[in-house]
Amino acid sequence: xxxxxxxxxxxxGAAPDRAQADALLIxxxxxxxxxxxxxxxxxxxxxxxxxxxxxxxxxxxxxxPAAIARYLDAQGEARTLCLPPDPxxxxxxxxxxxxxxxxxxxxxxxxxxxxxxxxxxxxxVFETGPAAPMLPNFLALHHIVLLASRDIxxxxxxxPLPGPQPRAHYWITGVSGTTDIExxxxxxxxxxxxxxxxxxxx
Numbered sequence: 001x002x003x004x005x006x007x008x009x010x011x012x013g014a015a016p017d018r019a020q021a022d023a024l025l026i027x028x029x030x031x032x033x034x035x036x037x038x039x040x041x042x043x044x045x046x047x048x049x050x051x052x053x054x055x056x057x058x059x060x061x062x063x064x065p066a067a068i069a070r071y072l073d074a075q076g077e078a079r080t081l082c083l084p085p086d087p088x089x090x091x092x093x094x095x096x097x098x099x100x101x102x103x104x105x106x107x108x109x110x111x112x113x114x115x116x117x118x119x120x121x122x123x124x125v126f127e128t129g130p131a132a133p134m135l136p137n138f139l140a141l142h143h144i145v146l147l148a149s150r151d152i153x154x155x156x157x158x159x160p161l162p163g164p165q166p167r168a169h170y171w172i173t174g175v176s177g178t179t180d181i182e183x184x185x186x187x188x189x190x191x192x193x194x195x196x197x198x199x200x201x202x
Contacts, residue, residue, distance in 0.1 A: 028137045030120060038152040039199065045122025046197060051174035053122070053195040060202045065092050067198050068144055072109060075142065075194070081112040086131040103136035110114075112141035115169070117151060117152040117197075118161050122195070123173040125159050127166035136169065143175070143192035148200045158170060 004050050033041050046053040070167060072079050078097055082103040089111075104111055113132065116125035116149055128134050137143055153159055159171075175195050 012122045033119045033154045040120040041116050042152045051122040057199040080108045083134045103139045107140040109142040110136035111144045112137050114145050114147040117147045120155045123171050127169040138191045142194045144196045
């Protein structure tokens with residue numbers, strides 16, 4: 001008997017696990033999310049090993065530069081930042097930072113503003129546009145994301161926003177990883193190595 005025949009014989013003789021099959025049928029299609037505690041639910045998903053994102057919270061947009069400085073200092077990084085050309089950020093005091101409007105391949109940190117956060121999965125939803133370039137979010141070592149607490153939605157189906165749709169949008173759930181290199185888990189295989197979410201509670 002060939003190896004192929006042996007494998008097929010084992011598959012044909014394997015009895016399905018009835019308990020596992022029944023469990024799949026009765027399991028909820030999506031996890032329960034408490035609509036009264038969306039921020040807590042979202043932060044709990046961020047802490048999962050599959051997402052592995054850190055977070056901070058600020059009261060007003062004016063507190064954003066201090067929060068980013070606090071994060072970069074804790075990481076031992078220089079206060080260098082790729083900043084999107086979003087007019088809302090012009091109100092912030094960026095003195096003490098070296099700012100770029102175009103990300104270099106070895107950019108230390110890039111800031112982006114998420115349109116939605118998804119409590120169900122810990123995902124972040126971004127939309128492209130003149131004030132929201134996409135490329136910096138995939139080049140920097142540290143991806144720093146500003147998300148308004150009011151923009152956290154319970155489920156994936158709740159992500160779309162009303163009004164005209166952007167040319168493109170993309171979703172990020174944690175940082176990428178791989179075990180292709182000698183079986184060792186490596187973070188940031190296809191983009192940033194670190195994800196840091198700053199919640200705006202204003």
